[in-house]
Amino acid sequence: xxxxxxxxxxxxxxxxxxxxxxxxxxxxxxxxxxxxxxxxxxxxxxxxxxxxxxxxxxxxxxxxxxxxxxxxxxxxxxxxxxxxxxxxxxxxxxxxxxxxxxxxxxxxxxxxxxxxxxxxxxxxxxxxxxxxxxxxxxxxxxxxxxxxxxxxxxxxxxxxxxxxxxxxxxxxxxxxxxxxxxxxxxxxxxxxxxxxxxxxxxxxxxxxxxxxxxxxxxxxxxxxxxxxxxxxxxxxxxxxxxxxxxxxxxxxxxxxxx
Amino acid sequence: xxxxxxxxxxxxxxxxxxxxxxxxxxxxxxxxxxxxxxxxxxxxxxxxxxxxxxxxxxxxxxxxxxxxxxxxxxxxxxxxxxxxxxxxxxxxxxxxxxxxxxxxxxxxxxxxxxxxxxxxxxxxxxxxxxxxxxxxxxxxxxxxxxxxxxxxxxxxxxxxxxxxxxxxxxxxxxxxxxxxxxxxxxxxxxxxxxxxxxxxxxxxxxxxxxxxxxxxxxxxxxxxxxxxxxxxxxxxxxxxxxxxxxxxxxxxxxxxxx
Numbered sequence: 380x381x382x383x384x385x386x387x388x389x390x391x392x393x394x395x396x397x398x399x400x401x402x403x404x405x406x407x408x409x410x411x412x413x414x415x416x417x418x419x420x421x422x423x424x425x426x427x428x429x430x431x432x433x434x435x436x437x438x439x440x441x442x443x444x445x446x447x448x449x450x451x452x453x454x455x456x457x458x459x460x461x462x463x464x465x466x467x468x469x470x471x472x473x474x475x476x477x478x479x480x481x482x483x484x485x486x487x488x489x490x491x492x493x494x495x496x497x498x499x500x501x502x503x504x505x506x507x508x509x510x511x512x513x514x515x516x517x518x519x520x521x522x523x524x525x526x527x528x529x530x531x532x533x534x535x536x537x538x539x540x541x542x543x544x545x546x547x548x549x550x551x552x553x554x555x556x557x558x559x560x561x562x563x564x565x566x567x568x569x570x571x572x573x574x575x576x577x578x579x580x581x582x583x584x585x586x587x588x589x590x591x592x593x594x595x596x597x598x599x600x601x602x603x604x605x606x607x608x609x610x611x612x613x614x615x616x617x618x619x620x621x622x623x624x625x626x627x628x629x630x631x632x633x634x635x636x637x
Numbered sequence: 638x639x640x641x642x643x644x645x646x647x648x649x650x651x652x653x654x655x656x657x658x659x660x661x662x663x664x665x666x667x668x669x670x671x672x673x674x675x676x677x678x679x680x681x682x683x684x685x686x687x688x689x690x691x692x693x694x695x696x697x698x699x700x701x702x703x704x705x706x707x708x709x710x711x712x713x714x715x716x717x718x719x720x721x722x723x724x725x726x727x728x729x730x731x732x733x734x735x736x737x738x739x740x741x742x743x744x745x746x747x748x749x750x751x752x753x754x755x756x757x758x759x760x761x762x763x764x765x766x767x768x769x770x771x772x773x774x775x776x777x778x779x780x781x782x783x784x785x786x787x788x789x790x791x792x793x794x795x796x797x798x799x800x801x802x803x804x805x806x807x808x809x810x811x812x813x814x815x816x817x818x819x820x821x822x823x824x825x826x827x828x829x830x831x832x833x834x835x836x837x838x839x840x841x842x843x844x845x846x847x848x849x850x851x852x853x854x855x856x857x858x859x860x861x862x863x864x865x866x867x868x869x870x871x872x873x874x875x876x877x878x879x880x881x882x883x884x885x886x887x888x889x890x891x892x893x894x895x
Contacts, residue, residue, distance in 0.1 A: 380698070380699045380704045380707040380708060380709055380710065380756060381645050381647060381678065381697065381698070381699065381707055381708050381709075381710050382696060382697055382698060382699040382703065382707065383707070384680075384696055384697055387639050389639060397672055397673070400665065400668040400669040400672055401669060402660035402661050402665060403660050406668070407658065407660060407665045407668070410658040410664070410665070410668070410679070411658040411659060414655055414658050414679060414681075415655070415682065418676075418678055418679075420639065420676055421668070421672060421676075422642075423672075424673065424870075424872055424875065425874075425875060426874070426875025426876065427875055430883070431875065431878055431883060431887060434883075434884050434887040434888075435872055435887060438640060438642055438888075438889050439639065439640055439642055440638070440639070440640060441638045441639065441640040441706070445640065445706060446638045446706070447705045447706055448699070448703060448704070448705055448706050448707050449638040449639055449640065449641070449706050449707070450638065450639050451638055451639075452638065452639050462875075470880065471875070498638060612682075614682055614693055616683075616684070617682065617683060617684025617685055617689065617720075617729070618684065620689055622728065625688070625689060625692075626692050629689060629692040629693060630692075630696075631696050
């Protein structure tokens, strides 16, 4: 069984998080820059909304009496809304007020001292869903067999992104505002979203590059101790291994122990 | 703290394993195809040889009395030799006989019932080091400040790759023969290695694509139960969530439990 040698970054979300393991996806890029320092664990579940992800998060965070030997989660990203914002009768739809309540539940599961899963060492970032393109998504839906109707709207996803910012402000959690960053880079023109969205909903490589860029900016600004350049590798660089006593110099260290 | 919800694939090695988190690297590709089924943990350490990686492996596998709550390692890849094969006075050099002995120690740490870290559920694959290009590596060494001498030879690395095959045969462990696969794809011509090697030693995207291809072939041939297409996601596909009782259908499952 795997002994704990590194703490973790956990990515919680829907298909846009799940796709983070694509080449240039934000999970791949995080794993690359945090290599030998923090492990990256992807808990993105395609199609999930905030309602369904609550029991997932509960199962991914250990309760106080079940923590023996387990790694700390140093950073949790919570990134949902693209499916919650789907329109009825799509069963993934979660009404806006319920979406806000679910985001609060997700954050408090980790940050509230009353929670059995309270994890004061875990930094939390809330990400807004990306802007969606009705034109692109309508085309994608029509191409499915059987064809489907357009089930998402630009303005609705925009309102869900706004709700993330509101809840984050209310709870004192930092936001990584993917919606605004991509919309501004697209010069606020729907036709320019094709550079960042593959099908009107999911991200291209360029979309993930924007996410990684603003995520790293949020980390280094709000949690400077988590800047990967300020962490040390858990196992020494090879040129620091002591030839006379290699075993001692190969004892694992705390990545944050510089 | 992170509760265990998925078992793991652990990648043990040197810089060529560490670089597996690059876009199209073999770690990224494994994480992508095993998403929601098995987590991928990279324990590649740039510059390490088999001698230095032994204490690392020992710290990465839990002893029998320290396993509470921890995830199983379902697959361990052991991929070293590129540094062991460096020539004296390079301090990474490990003589060929010692290299063979170290590979045996690494494998037996996991597979021997006498080992405190015996893990019968862990499948083990030994990878051969890639062929190296003296021309490319000499150029790279000369460009360093101060310039360095060529410290690796094509024929020596070839002998270390052969040693991996011998030890694997002796121990009954399967081999992923990176050396042969890349050398054959390069039509056994050193000048064609540039498609697979970035600097004469490390892999390009195309090099990693070959590795991923033959690694997946080894998995599906020798351990068909680990074929990612035969595993189920630990958390249900969203269209299988029960609207009447979502919590029950969102209980985590064994990926191998189909």
